[in-house]
Amino acid sequence: MERSGINMRLLLMLGIIGFSVIKYYMGSSINPVTGEKQRVSLTPEQEVAMGLQSAPQMAAEFGGLYNDPKVQNAIKTIGNKLVRSTEAAKSPYQFDFHVLADPETVNAFALPGGQIFITVGLLKRLENEHQIAGVLGHEIGHVVNRHSAEHMAKQGLLQGIVQGVVVGASDGSGMGTAQIAQYVGSMINMKFGRDDELESDKYGLHYMYESGYQPEQMIRVMQILDEASGGQRQSEFASSHPSPENRIIKIKEEIAKIKGQ
Numbered sequence: 450m451e452r453s454g455i456n457m458r459l460l461l462m463l464g465i466i467g468f469s470v471i472k473y474y475m476g477s478s479i480n481p482v483t484g485e486k487q488r489v490s491l492t493p494e495q496e497v498a499m500g501l502q503s504a505p506q507m508a509a510e511f512g513g514l515y516n517d518p519k520v521q522n523a524i525k526t527i528g529n530k531l532v533r534s535t536e537a538a539k540s541p542y543q544f545d546f547h548v549l550a551d552p553e554t555v556n557a558f559a560l561p562g563g564q565i566f567i568t569v570g571l572l573k574r575l576e577n578e579h580q581i582a583g584v585l586g587h588e589i590g591h592v593v594n595r596h597s598a599e600h601m602a603k604q605g606l607l608q609g610i611v612q613g614v615v616v617g618a619s620d621g622s623g624m625g626t627a628q629i630a631q632y633v634g635s636m637i638n639m640k641f642g643r644d645d646e647l648e649s650d651k652y653g654l655h656y657m658y659e660s661g662y663q664p665e666q667m668i669r670v671m672q673i674l675d676e677a678s679g680g681q682r683q684s685e686f687a688s689s690h691p692s693p694e695n696r697i698i699k700i701k702e703e704i705a706k707i708k709g710q
């Protein structure tokens with residue numbers, strides 16, 4: 450009886466792991482803009498729908514929309530210029546740009562499908578239109594590269610693996626294994642996030658350049674983010690992103706490539 454109990458758990462564990470791995474690898478598609486093969490289980494239409502549905506709730510988390518139509522329109526104009534001048538216009542996404550009323554949080558983010566937000570806390574720290582374009586271009590990079598959808602697919606995979614290991618180790622002897630699996634899972638997520646940020650920086654720089662903005666201004670954006678995170682309140686934009694020093698090195702390399710073309 451003891452033995453068959455273990456075997457059942459083992460079978461269940463393998464089943465859960467197997468199912469999530471199959472689900473993950475079946476869900477790959479070619480990115481319509483970048484041509485990259487990606488593991489995503491959402492269609493672009495689902496991404497757009499998901500972004501539009503969650504936008505009001507996301508906005509509410511940051512004090513709602515900033516109550517100044519002139520500022521809102523100025524941001525939309527910059528964002529639309531970036532989309533119009535670049536490959537982003539060929540994407541299936543519906544881009545829109547919003548300023549959030551939260552004056553303390555220094556942040557910008559993109560929902561899947563093209564809804565992009567910048568807090569007034571970050572906006573008031575930026576010094577010119579180029580820098581605003583840098584932030585928005587970076588966020589457009591997240592959307593075009595489908596980072597949210599990739600992240601969701603990856604989390605589904607990780608959840609299955611962690612669940613499988615936990616079920617397999619439920620006799621108490623293997624809790625170490627479960628913890629290791631969870632730790633590895635979070636490490637993969639972390640690394641994934643950093644790669645996404647650097648990739649979005651790269652795309653953002655190209656979008657700036659193609660739209661007539663100065664990509665060098667992105668270096669100043671990094672310094673501004675660094676200054677903002679120096680206070681007691683850690684900037685979410687900066688904390689989920691690689692260190693500004695590393696990003697500045699990569700940004701300078703990419704600008705050299707862009708200008709060398």
Ligand SMILES: [Zn+2]
Nearest residue numbers: 587591646649
């Ligand atoms: Zn980012």
